[in-house]
Amino acid sequence: MGFLSGKRILITGIANKQSIAWGIAQAMHKQKAILGFTYENNRLRIRVEECAKIVGSEIILPCDVSNDTSIKDFFCKLSEFWNKFDGFVHSIAFAPSDQFVGDYVNNVTREGFKIAQEISSYSFVAMARESRSMINKGGSLLTLSYLGSERAVPFYNVMGPAKASLEANVRYMAHALGPDGIRVNAISAGPIRTLAASAIKNFRKMLAEYTPRTALHRNVSIEDIGNTAAFLVSELALGITGEVIHVDGGFNIAF
Ligand code: 0WD
Numbered sequence: 001m002g003f004l005s006g007k008r009i010l011i012t013g014i015a016n017k018q019s020i021a022w023g024i025a026q027a028m029h030k031q032k033a034i035l036g037f038t039y040e041n042n043r044l045r046i047r048v049e050e051c052a053k054i055v056g057s058e059i060i061l062p063c064d065v066s067n068d069t070s071i072k073d074f075f076c077k078l079s080e081f082w083n084k085f086d087g088f089v090h091s092i093a094f095a096p097s098d099q100f101v102g103d104y105v106n107n108v109t110r111e112g113f114k115i116a117q118e119i120s121s122y123s124f125v126a127m128a129r130e131s132r133s134m135i136n137k138g139g140s141l142l143t144l145s146y147l148g149s150e151r152a153v154p155f156y157n158v159m160g161p162a163k164a165s166l167e168a169n170v171r172y173m174a175h176a177l178g179p180d181g182i183r184v185n186a187i188s189a190g191p192i193r194t195l196a197a198s199a200i201k202n203f204r205k206m207l208a209e210y211t212p213r214t215a216l217h218r219n220v221s222i223e224d225i226g227n228t229a230a231f232l233v234s235e236l237a238l239g240i241t242g243e244v245i246h247v248d249g250g251f252n253i254a255f
Helices: 021-028 043-054 068-079 110-134 159-180 203-213 221-234
Strands: 006-012 032-037 060-064 087-090 135-145 183-189 244-247
Touching: 006 159, 006 183, 021 135, 032 043, 043 060, 060 068, 060 110, 087 110, 087 221, 110 135, 110 159, 135 159, 135 221, 159 183, 183 221, 203 244
Parallel strands: 006 032, 006 087, 032 060, 087 135, 135 183, 183 244
Antiparallel strands: none
């Protein structure tokens, strides 16, 4: 028995085995959740299939969250496997690479700002709207944020406002979905070397400087994020909604 026994959870945002979403999937699998997976495009399909196989999942479906039809089609296909399920993990963010360089004010563009907001924040509520009627009472939605929403982190640039919007989205979604018995939370993760992180200039340097400044004197891993994610979607966390929980080794509380 695990504390997610019998729960059906959908995982988005696996790009490879370094992805935070993969750490989450493994932790949930350990707690006996039944998992389904999305992949953004055919380039990523094989990698997601490999991951799904490891955790015994047969649900691997395309979903590009930049496109409303793709989201609609995805949940329609998912309903052929699961007419009801217990929640999803939104582990998705994107902004064009030219938005992560130089001075924020000089380099941010209308298009870059719009794309970052659409894919990294709006897509969370778009997915919730399309799946609301399929989610069981007691269900849980989870997304991934970063401290750049609260503080100006060099080179994080346009993704900072996108994460701030995502965190506000969490609170508004939690308020709207609360009466349906659905909880909505975010994990604000410490920096982890992934594909998405490689878009941020100086990420390695930042990671090295980060370690001694955390309260725990260590960086976090995808396992750390995964374990908190498993807890948050479980019945152990039934009283928690609308929260942004830092899983960052105590970086944000240290001076
Ligand atoms: O330090 C880090 N790595 C942190 C990441 C610290 C704190 C938060 N996060 C957040 C990210 O901002 C993101 O929201 O965690 C989430 C997952 O990021 P990750 O695990 O670091 O990155 P990665 O393994 O690259 O997965 C993100 C995936 C995409 O991968 P690529 O790299 O191919 O863009 O998001 C998915 C895609 O699989 N994605 C989409 N999925 C569906 N539709 C789309 C889209 N339009 N765009 C990106």
